[in-house]
Amino acid sequence: MATTPLTLDALVATSRALLVEGGPDAIVVREVARRLGVTAPALYRYVRGRDDLLTLLITACTDEATAACLDALAACRPDDVEGRIRAATLAFRAWALQHRPEFGLVYGTPLMHYAAPEGGPTVDAGQRFGGLFGSLFVEALAAGRLRTVDDGVLSPGVRASLAATAARLDLPMRPGEVRPFIVGWHRMLGIVSVEVAGHLRWVFGEDASAFAEEQIEELLADLLVPGAT
Amino acid sequence: MATTPLTLDALVATSRALLVEGGPDAIVVREVARRLGVTAPALYRYVRGRDDLLTLLITACTDEATAACLDALAACRPDDVEGRIRAATLAFRAWALQHRPEFGLVYGTPLMHYAAPEGGPTVDAGQRFGGLFGSLFVEALAAGRLRTVDDGVLSPGVRASLAATAARLDLPMRPGEVRPFIVGWHRMLGIVSVEVAGHLRWVFGEDASAFAEEQIEELLADLLVPGAT
DNA sequence: CAGGTCGGGTGAACACTGTTCACACAGAGT
DNA sequence: ACTCTGTGTGAACAGTGTTCACCCGACCTG
Numbered sequence: 001m002a003t004t005p006l007t008l009d010a011l012v013a014t015s016r017a018l019l020v021e022g023g024p025d026a027i028v029v030r031e032v033a034r035r036l037g038v039t040a041p042a043l044y045r046y047v048r049g050r051d052d053l054l055t056l057l058i059t060a061c062t063d064e065a066t067a068a069c070l071d072a073l074a075a076c077r078p079d080d081v082e083g084r085i086r087a088a089t090l091a092f093r094a095w096a097l098q099h100r101p102e103f104g105l106v107y108g109t110p111l112m113h114y115a116a117p118e119g120g121p122t123v124d125a126g127q128r129f130g131g132l133f134g135s136l137f138v139e140a141l142a143a144g145r146l147r148t149v150d151d152g153v154l155s156p157g158v159r160a161s162l163a164a165t166a167a168r169l170d171l172p173m174r175p176g177e178v179r180p181f182i183v184g185w186h187r188m189l190g191i192v193s194v195e196v197a198g199h200l201r202w203v204f205g206e207d208a209s210a211f212a213e214e215q216i217e218e219l220l221a222d223l224l225v226p227g228a229t
Numbered sequence: 230m231a232t233t234p235l236t237l238d239a240l241v242a243t244s245r246a247l248l249v250e251g252g253p254d255a256i257v258v259r260e261v262a263r264r265l266g267v268t269a270p271a272l273y274r275y276v277r278g279r280d281d282l283l284t285l286l287i288t289a290c291t292d293e294a295t296a297a298c299l300d301a302l303a304a305c306r307p308d309d310v311e312g313r314i315r316a317a318t319l320a321f322r323a324w325a326l327q328h329r330p331e332f333g334l335v336y337g338t339p340l341m342h343y344a345a346p347e348g349g350p351t352v353d354a355g356q357r358f359g360g361l362f363g364s365l366f367v368e369a370l371a372a373g374r375l376r377t378v379d380d381g382v383l384s385p386g387v388r389a390s391l392a393a394t395a396a397r398l399d400l401p402m403r404p405g406e407v408r409p410f411i412v413g414w415h416r417m418l419g420i421v422s423v424e425v426a427g428h429l430r431w432v433f434g435e436d437a438s439a440f441a442e443e444q445i446e447e448l449l450a451d452l453l454v455p456g457a458t
Numbered sequence: 459c460a461g462g463t464c465g466g467g468t469g470a471a472c473a474c475t476g477t478t479c480a481c482a483c484a485g486a487g488t
Numbered sequence: 489a490c491t492c493t494g495t496g497t498g499a500a501c502a503g504t505g506t507t508c509a510c511c512c513g514a515c516c517t518g
Contacts, residue, residue, distance in 0.1 A: 006466085029505060041507080042467050050505065109337030109426055126431065158440055161433045182432055186444065189428060190419020197338055199418060202355065203411055204390045211387055215415065235495090258476060270478080271496050279476065 006046060010036060012056050019057065019101045027053065054105075055122055061102040062125035066132055068095040073136075081140045082224050088136060089188055089216055096192045103196050107189060127169070130185070134169045137181040141173060145224045149176040180223045191215050235275060239265060241285050248286065248330045256282065283334075284351055290331040291354035295361055297324040302365075310369045311453050317365060318417055318445055325421045332425050336418060356398070359414070363398045366410040370402060374453045378405040409452045420444050 014035045018026045029050055033040045047053050072091035076084045096103040116122045140146040151159060151174055162175035162182065171178065191212060194200060200208045243264050247255045258279055262269040276282050301320035305313045325332040345351045369375045380388060380403055391404035391411065400407065420441060423429060429437045 028503090030503090038466095039468060040505080041469085044506075045466060104338040107426075107428060109333040123431075130431070155439050157436075158433075158443070161440075165432045182429075182440070183444070186423055186429060186440075187416070187419065189423050190416065193422050193426075194415055194418050197336075197422075199336060200411075200415060202352075202359070203394045204387075207386075210384050211390075211411070211415075214387070215412070257474090259474090267495095268497060269476080270498085273477075274495060 006036060006038065006042070008046060008056065011043065011046060011053060012060050015053050015057050016060070016102065019105065020099075023101060024054075024105060027057075029053075055117060055120060057102075058106055058116070059121045059125045061099070061106050062122065062129055064099075064102075065092060065095050065106070066125070066129045068092070069129075069132055079143075080227075081136070081143045081145050082220065082227055085136050085140065085184075085224070086216075086220055088133065089220075090213075092188070093192050093195075093212065093216070096196050100196050103192075107193060108197070131169050133185060134171050134181055137178075137184070138171055138173065140224060141177055145227060146177065146180055147223055147225055148174075149179050151176045154179070184219065184223050187219050188216070191219070235265060235267065235271070237275060237285065240272065240275060240282060241289050244282050244286050245289070245331070248334065249328075252330060253283075253334060256286075258282070284346060284349060286331075287335055287345070288350045288354045290328070290335050291351065291358055293328075293331075294321060294324050294335070295354070295358045297321070298358075298361055308372075309456075310365070310372045310374050311449065311456055314365050314369065314413075314453070315445075315449055317362065318449075319442075321417070322421050322424070322441065322445070325425050329425050332421070336422060337426070360398050362414060363400050363410055366407075366413070367400055367402065369453060370406055374456060375406065375409055376452055376454055377403075378408050380405045383408070413448065413452050416448050417445070420448070 011032065014032045015027050017035075018028065018031060027050070029043060030040045032053070033043050036043075043053075047056070069088040069091045072087040073084055076087050078084075096107075137146060141148070154162070154175055158179075159175045162178040165171075165182070166173045166175070166178045171181075173181075195208050195212045200211070204211055240261065243261045244256050246264075247257065247260060256279070258272060259269045261282070262272050265272075272282075276285070298317040298320045301316040302313055305316050307313075325336075366375060370377070383391070383404055387408075388404045391407040394400075394411070395402050395404070395407045400410075402410075424437050424441045429440070433440055
């Protein structure tokens with residue numbers, strides 16, 4: 001019945017459509033197959049099972065978010081580090097708001113039933129995304145715009161973790177220089193998560209944009225020293 | 230078979246045990262019934278369906294978190310506002326870490342299949358929790374410890390939302406005085422959400438306590454002016 | 459051209475899920 | 489003794505993920 005041969009891309013695309021329409025629970029093997037004009041067992045030729053489908057989907061979405069940030073960066077003046085970090089952050093937030101179900105799948109409460117394969121494609125994609133932001137902070141450091149911290153003031157555990165992270169991502173930074181990166185990542189993820197999950201609805205109704213954008217500006221001000229411009 | 234008559238509390242307790250063991254998907258009507266020594270249809274005498282069970286569970290967990298914060302407050306000097314806010318925040322974080330599945334259910338990615346009943350018990354419980362923190366910020370304001378902001382600098386939309394929120398929670402505060410409360414709520418939820426979801430694992434491994442606690446201290450410093458002590 | 463191999467697809471089946479239905483059984487009230 | 493009500497049951501329905509034996513058509517080989 002299938003006119004075109006099945007592809008992994010087609011599987012992911014249909015799964016994603018279902019995710020958008022009805023959340024993770026709506027990703028139903030039989031329905032994916034039906035929309036592809038095929039019966040359920042056929043999919044098991046391409047995918048080990050439903051979890052495999054989710055892994056593929058999470059990876060694709062993570063990469064799409066990364067790409068959205070890269071697009072935003074491409075439109076920036078290369079020498080304006082603050083502008084670049086702002087653009088990437090806002091692009092990430094915009095992508096999250098426009099793709100709430102996908103964001104929830106990637107950065108929301110982990111699906112307890114689903115366990116990401118150790119060292120699998122999802123963690124790779126996550127590291128690509130982290131690396132993108134990491135490189136922005138390297139730029140900021142080089143430009144002397146980063147509010148760094150002395151390694152000495154860090155607790156030993158935190159210092160070790162930060163050093164290991166820098167090594168893993170190949171960032172030429174001291175722990176005290178990595179810290180603003182992690183703080184930025186942490187707070188950005190928090191701001192976007194809470195907004196996307198709608199936990200501010202009781203205060204701001206459906207549109208918390210103004211407040212969220214203020215919070216992002218506040219975060220940038222905490223991370224970067226004012227520019228010469 | 231049931232020796233004791235079924236109670237709503239027993240239903241909630243069993244559901245919660247299943248949640249802890251295997252996540253939201255593990256809350257299975259038949260299994261709840263089985264553990265209560267009864268068959269599934271019997272539960273429908275007490276509950277309209279699975280969603281009803283979730284509503285009850287979410288409400289119970291929200292109230293438990295509120296109670297945990299209240300307990301922490303009871304052990305504080307009544308005149309030390311900063312200490313009280315810190316204690317409540319740390320108590321919330323501690324509860325979240327010790328009850329990750331429950332926290333995920335209440336403050337995580339909303340289950341798309343489940344829709345909280347409008348104006349139902351879950352939103353009431355949420356408002357009770359919000360009110361608790363709101364009252365702490367009223368204390369801080371009275372003690373002159375709150376970093377407030379002029380109403381004039383707020384964008385009209387934000388100002389209106391903050392005013393409406395103050396009115397709804399019966400907080401005698403101007404919008405510029407409510408703002409730190411909402412900022413605190415927002416950032417606290419972000420910090421705890423990201424930590425509980427494990428999205429910092431790639432940096433800090435299983436124990437991100439030191440970093441998270443630093444973030445909370447930083448948040449408090451942003452919200453409050455230093456005390457006279 | 460005959461024959462075998464193999465990727466890709468099918469229908470049936472299994473063990474689950476939430477939910478509904480007709481039914482049964484105990485105790486209280488009249 | 490009769491009904492009524494609260495409580496629980498077994499069977500059933502329409503779904504779910506997954507596995508199994510089977511099958512068919514295209515391709516390569518002798």
